Amino acid sequence: MINKLPHQLSICLLAAAAFLPAALTAQHRPIVWSDQEKPIVEQIRHLRALPDPDRAAATRKLAILIRHLPAGPHKEMLADSLANLVTEGDEGQDTLQEVAATLAQALHESPPSAGEAQSAQPYLTLAQLVRYEHVHAASDDPRLAAAMHELEAADKVRESANFTLTGLHGKQWTLKDLRGHVVLVNFWATWCPPCRKEMPDLDALYRRFQKDGLVILAISDEQSATVRAFIAEHKVSYPILLDPGRKVNELFQVEGIPKSFVYNREGKLAAEAIDMRTQKQFLAMLASAGLDIGKALPSR
Secondary structure, eight states, rough: OSSSSSOOOOOGTTTTSOOOGGGTTTTTSOOOOOOOHHHHHHHTTTGGGGGHHHHHHHHHHHHHHHHHHHOOHHHHHHHHHHHHTTTSSSSOHHHHHHHHHHHHHHHHHHHHOTSSTTTTTHHHHHHHHHHOOOOOOOOOOHHHHHHHHHHHHHHHHHHOOOOOEEEOOOOOOOGHHHGTEEEEEOOOTTTHHHHHHHHHHHHHHHHHHHHGGGGEEEESSSOOHHHHHHHHSSOOOOOOOEEOOOHHHHHHTEEEEEEEEETTTSOOEEEEESOOOHHHHHHHHHTTOOOOSSOOOOOO
């Protein structure tokens, strides 16, 4: 997941590496990594470059390596960064659980001071794994409970959300006017690698299921010229909507992208994804909204 609004806790050493998790991208003062931590930092830096079949195994290995680090803020920072990467695509439930267990352990061993800036952020990361990726996290910290309540409240807002935005071709789209359709609302940006990676799958699904009532609305908060140039080069068939004032991004409380929300034909929020999804994962989301996807699921 790529953060639109960087966290205060991040790492100067990796600032030059583009599109890393926020916890590893910019720090007010340099961090001195131990010899044990340095190879972990480098592996996290290059995790996105791995082929998909290799990435899950590498992520599980990193989770175990981090788990064996001494307790402290470095351990929590690395665990949080890995947790922000594991949700990109389908790395499997075992991998998600390993990463969640590592983050929960790091927070238990060395909980951030309540007075520290962004002290609640790693608990929100863990809460997202629990609520949306269906993992278990052993923690009785009230900040995790507060984060779970925060996510629940945000989902209630999204449940009743409505918006009207204009697409690249001038057509206005209103969410509530699409009752009777299965609607996938996708937040993305041209500069976001995971967003770009999932676009061909979204386009394939739209072409396949548009006749069955699927509508995909892809929302960008970038300038029109930037989006138009990108779409001219990377053609997609589903509607691309512009949100230049970020009002809809703010309504949906989008701080990291890509994010997707699926509404059923009655306009109820049926599924959501906090990060990049594969075609198989998107199909499962659409099925939960009542779309007849057939029996066969793709391997990716």
